[in-house]
Amino acid sequence: MFKFRSGVAWRDVPDRYGSWRSLHTRFRRWAADGTFTRMLQAAQARADAAGDIGWLVSVDSTIVRAHQHAADVRKGGGGRSAARGAG
Template identity: 55%
Template sequence: MIEPFLAPPRMGRPVRDHRQVVNGILWKLSTGAAWRDLPERYGPWKTVYERIRRWSADGTWDRLLAHVQQRCDAVGSVDWTVTCVDSTTVRAHQHAAGARKGGSGRARRSAGPAAG
C-alpha cells in the first residue's frame, strides 16, 4: 500500500528492500536506540538512516500520512470530531523553570553585618 510513495535510492547501488528499511526505521523509533545499534536484519544502519533522512527532506512522510488519512477516512475508520479542547494556562513558579535564585539574575550584594 505504501510502496508507491517510497522512491528508490538515487545511487547506482542495489536497492535495499523498502519493507526491511521501514521496519528498521520503526525499530529505531520505537526503541530510541542509537542508529549504530540497529540490528543487522534491517540492513546497514547508515542505509536506513540515509533513507529516513531523505524521505523526511523530500516530503515522503507527509505524502504518506495524507494518503493513509484519506484512505482510512474513506472507509470510516477515522473519527475527526474533537470533544474537548482545553486552553487552560498553568503558571509555574520561576524556580520550577530553572531560574536563578534571587530574581533577575543579578548577584546579590551583602548589606554587611547587621547593626545592633
C-alpha cells in the same frame, strides 16, 4: 520504524534492517522530500474513506501556556508594561 518504536540509536538498529548508515540516509532523504507526509496523507485518506477516523478535535485551554510576561499583567493596566509606556 523499529528505531522509533524501540528508541535505540541508529547504530543499534538490528543488522536485519540493513546498514544503519543507509537507514539514516534514507530517513533523512524521505523526511526532506515529503515522503513521510505523503505516506501519512495516504493512510489518513484510506482510513477516512473506511470511516475509521473521527475528525472531532477538542482543545483544552488549560494546556496552552501563557507568555512568561503574561503573569505581570494586572487588572487596570498596573503591570510593568503600563509603567514602561508611562515614562
